[in-house]
Amino acid sequence: MGHSERYIEDVKQWFGEFKKQFKHVNNKELQTKISSFAEFLDSRDKERISTDLLALHEQVKKLYDTGVRFAEEVGGTELYQEIRRVGIGQHTLPPLPYDYDALEPYISEEIMRLHHDKHHKSYVEGLNKAEKMMEKARDTGDYDLLKHWEREAAFHGSGHYLHTIFWNVMKPKGGGMPGRDLLRQINRDFGSFEVFKRHFSEAANKVEGVGWAILVWSPRAGRLEILQSERHQLLTQWDTIPLLVLDVWEHAYYLQYKNVRADYVKNWWNIVNWDEVDHRYREASKLQWKQY
Ligand code: MN
Numbered sequence: 473m474g475h476s477e478r479y480i481e482d483v484k485q486w487f488g489e490f491k492k493q494f495k496h497v498n499n500k501e502l503q504t505k506i507s508s509f510a511e512f513l514d515s516r517d518k519e520r521i522s523t524d525l526l527a528l529h530e531q532v533k534k535l536y537d538t539g540v541r542f543a544e545e546v547g548g549t550e551l552y553q554e555i556r557r558v559g560i561g562q563h564t565l566p567p568l569p570y571d572y573d574a575l576e577p578y579i580s581e582e583i584m585r586l587h588h589d590k591h592h593k594s595y596v597e598g599l600n601k602a603e604k605m606m607e608k609a610r611d612t613g614d615y616d617l618l619k620h621w622e623r624e625a626a627f628h629g630s631g632h633y634l635h636t637i638f639w640n641v642m643k644p645k646g647g648g649m650p651g652r653d654l655l656r657q658i659n660r661d662f663g664s665f666e667v668f669k670r671h672f673s674e675a676a677n678k679v680e681g682v683g684w685a686i687l688v689w690s691p692r693a694g695r696l697e698i699l700q701s702e703r704h705q706l707l708t709q710w711d712t713i714p715l716l717v718l719d720v721w722e723h724a725y726y727l728q729y730k731n732v733r734a735d736y737v738k739n740w741w742n743i744v745n746w747d748e749v750d751h752r753y754r755e756a757s758k759l760q761w762k763q764y
Contacts, residue, residue: 476525483532484513490539497542505538558763561604565596566636566764574644592635596764598628626709630701633711634684636764661696668698675700686710713756716749 487509494502512531568588573581602624609615649655649665662668675698676685684701701710718740725736 479525480516480528483528486532487513487535490535494539494542499542502538502542505535509535556760556763560607561600563596563599563603563632564764565593566639568639570644575642579642588635588639592632595628595631595635598624599632602628627703629709630711632764633709634686634701637711657696671698684710711761713752713759715752715756716744 491506491510494506497503509531516528565588568584572584572588575584602621605621606618606625609618609621650658655665658665658668662671672685672687679685679700680702683703686699686701688697688699689695690697718737720733720737725733729736
């Protein structure tokens with residue numbers, strides 16, 4: 473497939489999603505724009521007009537702007553957030569961004585098929601199940617199995633999110649060096665690219681049992697760090713941002729509450745600073761990746 477055919481295919485796929493997102497929205501201006509865009513695409517197909525990509529791109533931009541304006545002004549933030557949200561238990565397996573054999577000889581086609589189609593898929597399914605079961609607990613007020621489902625949500629959630637990053641941080645004929653800005657940061661934080669590479673490789677080699685080596689950006693420290701993750705998680709989901717945290721180590725309450733942690737937890741709600749949590753939410757929700 474040439475570049476222009478691929479672009480047109482991408483546009484068609486995007487338009488399909490766009491229609492889906494706005495299909496229940498009863499706004500004349502928006503619906504008119506959607507049908508005229510559909511006609512525009514159709515007529516190209518039927519009459520085999522060789523598509524003027526710039527013209528197509530202009531149309532795409534206009535429709536996109538209308539959608540965004542509608543979501544922000546007419547529909548309000550609520551609709552916008554709804555559109556940008558993966559529903560509970562609705563995660564999907566992202567497609568590999570290249571062919572299964574594209575990373576050969578470094579990673580075989582057989583591994584990629586198993587790893588993506590079987591392993592990653594089972595993380596997606598496990599995460600969906602855990603989310604639905606936790607929703608059920610909220611609905612029924614029965615939290616007896618919560619520990620189990622939290623564990624599952626962490627394991628499968630981290631599995632899903634990390635693999636989604638993993639496929640995309642690889643490509644055929646990759647390697648080489650990071651871009652200018654990241655390289656400058658690496659030099660600042662590790663001394664040199666060579667030292668970074670050595671540290672990252674050692675971290676990967678020394679993970680106890682199964683897990684990951686992970687280069688992270690710390691918004692708090694304002695620098696890069698290299699971490700290991702045993703298995704995927706230890707009850708966290710990687711690629712999420714903490715908003716509200718409660719310390720339940722004994723040192724946080726034992727002197728006062730002895731072993732009655734529940735009283736401490738109950739009382740703690742009286743001292744939550746929601747301004748700060750609001751602030752963290754506002755900042756954190758600006759960061760949005762493509763959804764799966
Ligand atoms: Mn894996």
